[in-house]
Amino acid sequence: MQALSFGLYVHVPFCPNACDYCHFFHDKPSVPKVQAFLKRITEEREQWRSVWEARPFETMYWGGGSPSCLAPETLRTLGALCPVSAHLKEWTVEVSPTSLTPEKLQIFKELGVNRLSLGVQSFQAETLRRLGRKQAVSHVYKAYEAIRAAGFQNVNLDLIFPPDFVSLNAWQNDLETALQLQPEHLSTYCLTYEKATGPFTPQAHQAVDEDREADFYQFTWEFLEHHGYRHYEVSNFARPGFECRHHVNTWRMQEWLGWGPSAASQFQRKRFQNPCDWTSPIGSWVHEETFTEKDLCNDCLIFGLRMREGVDLTALQQRFPTVDLSVYQPLWQRFANAGWIVWENNCVRCTPQGMLLADSLALELL
Numbered sequence: 001m002q003a004l005s006f007g008l009y010v011h012v013p014f015c016p017n018a019c020d021y022c023h024f025f026h027d028k029p030s031v032p033k034v035q036a037f038l039k040r041i042t043e044e045r046e047q048w049r050s051v052w053e054a055r056p057f058e059t060m061y062w063g064g065g066s067p068s069c070l071a072p073e074t075l076r077t078l079g080a081l082c083p084v085s086a087h088l089k090e091w092t093v094e095v096s097p098t099s100l101t102p103e104k105l106q107i108f109k110e111l112g113v114n115r116l117s118l119g120v121q122s123f124q125a126e127t128l129r130r131l132g133r134k135q136a137v138s139h140v141y142k143a144y145e146a147i148r149a150a151g152f153q154n155v156n157l158d159l160i161f162p163p164d165f166v167s168l169n170a171w172q173n174d175l176e177t178a179l180q181l182q183p184e185h186l187s188t189y190c191l192t193y194e195k196a197t198g199p200f201t202p203q204a205h206q207a208v209d210e211d212r213e214a215d216f217y218q219f220t221w222e223f224l225e226h227h228g229y230r231h232y233e234v235s236n237f238a239r240p241g242f243e244c245r246h247h248v249n250t251w252r253m254q255e256w257l258g259w260g261p262s263a264a265s266q267f268q269r270k271r272f273q274n275p276c277d278w279t280s281p282i283g284s285w286v287h288e289e290t291f292t293e294k295d296l297c298n299d300c301l302i303f304g305l306r307m308r309e310g311v312d313l314t315a316l317q318q319r320f321p322t323v324d325l326s327v328y329q330p331l332w333q334r335f336a337n338a339g340w341i342v343w344e345n346n347c348v349r350c351t352p353q354g355m356l357l358a359d360s361l362a363l364e365l366l
């Protein structure tokens, strides 16, 4: 059996200001909380030492939160705690336009970070205001310029489209502005309504027209492909060779550890998540589950169909020899007849129409 790739996700749960739509675990940085965070990472590093010493990480991803809001010396300390070896191919750090400085960029370079993901969200002041995002458009340009000046050659821009209060024209302007910066990668997410309070609750979302959302997706896919970005996953686009390896490994249901509050792991047929707090002891997990070959195979199909290259069923069968993949054949036939997937050479992949229905197809697969 082919060895699974192995990644490390570090959740850096600090943001000086909370965006109105954010549902990730985060807190304002303070000396005691930053110390508690570093202690936790130190302990998790030790907890997993025998694993990462035997099997080095191939990808690392610092997300959050805003890792770049940490002080320079804290970034150095965190970097020293993360196991780096010659096997590490990709190291991404999420950075925010308001907290990135040339000094921090220099530290990332020295640590070996080779990919940055800049939280732009929008180039329009009004959209940023509606999202409750505390940054000016000028911060984005300044941060991007500094990133390039520091020599980073693999940069993602994160953008959000909120179809209920932004026109398709305004979204096109955002995409055009992003293209002028010539990033290697673009992530474009539809605004989600998952907050319990404030303007972005699930109840507030009920008013949004699904056809309108579909128009935004389709426009984005066509527009960015036309401009040379490969649409390799529902929300992700890359210049050839710049796909995010860490995310691809996750969607391919490989293995990864998650360190830091709220971080999730998938390892040796288990999924588990650290609690979203500062006090739980190491090794106390929430949402802990053991999954069968069939569960994992199902997830490979669900997440694989969200990717442009789809799923090679022959390879999948080799990975999961005990699973009877023939049971899916009537479903593939039905999806193909409806024009949602292409099923050929024992591979299945979504058509653009099928990608729009990715969540519904996943439900049917379950």
Ligand code: SF4
Pocket (backbone or CB within 6 Å): 014, 015, 017, 018, 019, 021, 022, 023, 024, 026, 064, 065, 066, 096, 119
């Ligand atoms: S910067 Fe990101 S993590 Fe922080 S509050 Fe905003 S959306 Fe949430």
